[in-house]
Amino acid sequence: MSWEEIARAKRASRDQAIPPEWRLPPGQVPDDQVNVIDVPAKCGILTTRELEITETDAVVLVQKLRSREYSSHEVTLAFCKRTAIxxxxVNCLSEIFFEKALEAARCLDAEYAATSVPRGPLHGLPVSLKDCFPIEGTDATIGYTAFANDPTGEGEEAEITRIMRESGAILFCKTNVPTALMSGETYNAIYGYTSNPYNRALSSGGSSGGEGALLALRGSPLGVGTDVGGSVRIPGSFCGLYTLKPSYGRFPTSGLRDGMEGQETVRNVVGPMAKSLAAVEMWMGVVLKSQPWMSADPDCLPIPYREVDVPKKLCFGLLLDDGIVKPLPPVTRGLLQTKAALEAAGHTVIEFHIDDPLYTDSQKYALYRSAAAYVINSTLTSTKEPWPRGMEMLEAMANSDSQSSATVSDLWKAQVKRTKYAKRILQAWAATKTRTGTGREIDALVMPCTPWPACVKYGLTYDNYTSLWNVLDYCATTVPVTHVSSSNDIKPEYKGRNGTEIGIWKNYTPERLAGAPVAVQLVGRRLKEEYLLGVTRVCDDALKAAR
Incomplete structure (x- = not known):
């Protein structure tokens, strides 16, 4: 089949998996209705009890499942229906297997009734996964028509998939991604574009954008994504979610289908996404309890979950502007709102600057983009699929002569530069100890995820606020703060310092971004995920107290 025929067949197969009684009547939601966040609760498809279930936090759901207040079948059914809506x-799904999920939930309920022994720490909880996690009987296309109609076989699932199953989770769908996972927005030739449910004219982010949009609509209580340049944090920011990007080695990545398989300079990591920080914390504890370093993943570090004591008085670094692209007014307002809330809670906030912020952006070509261009081109060519919009630079790399591509020597040189740069950032971080007033260095760095609260479709042109920390392998979280306000986020007079910044500011109006969530990113030291989550909890509590 041609790539067009493959794409049509895959879409049709996915869409047919939605039962007719779960379909929205034509015209119930007008095409020009941008904010659809309340549609699932008002459309009439979900019962009152199903609404109660789907609007309950994942941690509480597990408790209610264990206490038999809810059965896994009714919880799974509720989330399948809400996911269909x-x-x-917003077009957020790639694979639907509701019937298999409901049968798995029935079996779990029967087992629990017979034994009174919970299946695991996620007993009966529906969990959604990004498309790149192989699940038996489903495709993992990562947006390529070349990978369609090649379902994962028995014993070929990713380690995270296996851990979720063994922890008692019910897997019921996979979510849409950009081609090769290589974009901060989510669209591909098979499934098309995934919109932001707060404003369907905006992006849901990427590459875990399908996951972000689904979670924002409460179609899933807990999701899992991946992040190699911001792919968990950008959707988390755009869709108002809590997320965790760990340092490499904390969670298993074995078995993932990756758009840059074999690329080990900037490593892809697995991270949770949810509507609550408690759900993110729960997921981390569950995965580490499985001890994946013992037999599941040779790259997983033998670091069990560590209980941490977070001091009562903290000091946060604050980065308002990286010197390349100044964030738009809603993002700056969110940062200042976070600062005010932390100070009102008795904490200290000091300025922090990044030395040579363009370093990582200029090094991405030598570190991985050149090789990625050739891998993507080879896969697209196998079905004659065209290059997706937004990858013009990679397409040009792939079509250039071999002499212009990065060599192994170029990679080694880039890695030497990266290590030297990492040391400079490390020293700058440690040097904050003299300014914090706590006797410690900063406990976390508060900064933007992107210059936008959420960008317009096909509008993401800058990702250095997130990708910097992938290159340096620091851990990071996202925390929702507020939403775009037409009265509070008025466009000021501002002259951009470069073409990218000029373009971002030229196109900004608060009306265009109406309804978009505004979030901040918290960055912590490498491999200090538990401490960062504790500090993130302090920040989140301060923000809630200030509202």
Whole structure:
């Protein structure tokens, strides 16, 4: 089949998996209705009890499942229905296997009734996964028509998939991604574009954008994504979610289908996404309890979950502007709102600057983009699929002569530069100890995820606020703060310092970004995920107290 025929068949197969009684009547949600966040609760498809279930936090759901207040079947059914609604609103799914999920939930309920022994720490909880996690009987296309119609076989699932199953989770769908996972927005030739449910004219982010949009609509209580340049944090920021990007080695990545398989300079990591920080913390504890370093993943570090004591008085670094692209007014307002909330809670906030912020952006070509261009080109060519919009630079790399591509020597040189740069950032971080007033260095760095609260479709042109920390392998979280306000986020007079910044500011109006969530990113030291989550909890509590 041609790539067009493959794409049509895959879409049709996915769409047919939604039962007719779960379909929105034509015209119930007008095409020009941008904010659809309340549609699942108001459309009439979900019962009152199903609404109660789907609007309950994942941690509480597990408790209610264990206490038998809810059965896994009714919880799974509720989320399958809400996910079907979400798909019709924002196009967030790649694979649907509701019937298999409902049968798995029935079996779990029967087992629990017979034994009174919970299956695991996620007993009966529906969990959604990004498309790149192989699940038996489903494709993992990562947006390529070349990878369609090649379902994962028995014993070929990713380690995270296996851990979720063994922890008692019910897997019921996979979510949309950009081609090769290589974009901060989510669209591909098979499934098309995934919109932001707070404003369907905006992006849901990427590459875990399908996951972000689904979670925002409460179609899933807990999701899992991956991050190699911001792919968990950008959707988390755009869709108002809590997320965790760990340092490499904390969680297993074995078995993932990756758009840059074999690329080990900037490593892809697995991270949780949810509507609550408690759900993120729960997921981390569950995965580490499985001890994946013992037999599941040779790259997983033998670091069990560590209980941490977070001091009562903290000091946060604050980065308002990286010197390349100044964030838009809603993002700056969110940062200052976070600063005010932390100070009102008795903590200290000091300025922090990044030395040579363009370093990582200029090094991405030598570190991995050149090789990625050739891998993507080879895969697209196998079905004659065209290059996706937004990858013009990679397409040009792939079509250039071999002499212009990065060599192994170029990679080694880039890695030497990266290590030297990492040392400079490390020293700058440590040097904050003299300014914090706590006797310690900063406990976390508060900064933007992107210059936008959420960008317009096909509008993401800058990702250095997130990708910097992938290159340096620091851990990071996202925390929702507020939403775009037409009265509070008025466009000021501002002259951009470069073409990218000029373009971002030229196109900004608060009306265009109406309804978009505004979030901040918290960055912590490498491999200090537990401490960062504790500090993130302090920040989140301060923000809630200030509202």
């Amino acid at each position: 979400a798909q019709q609103l």
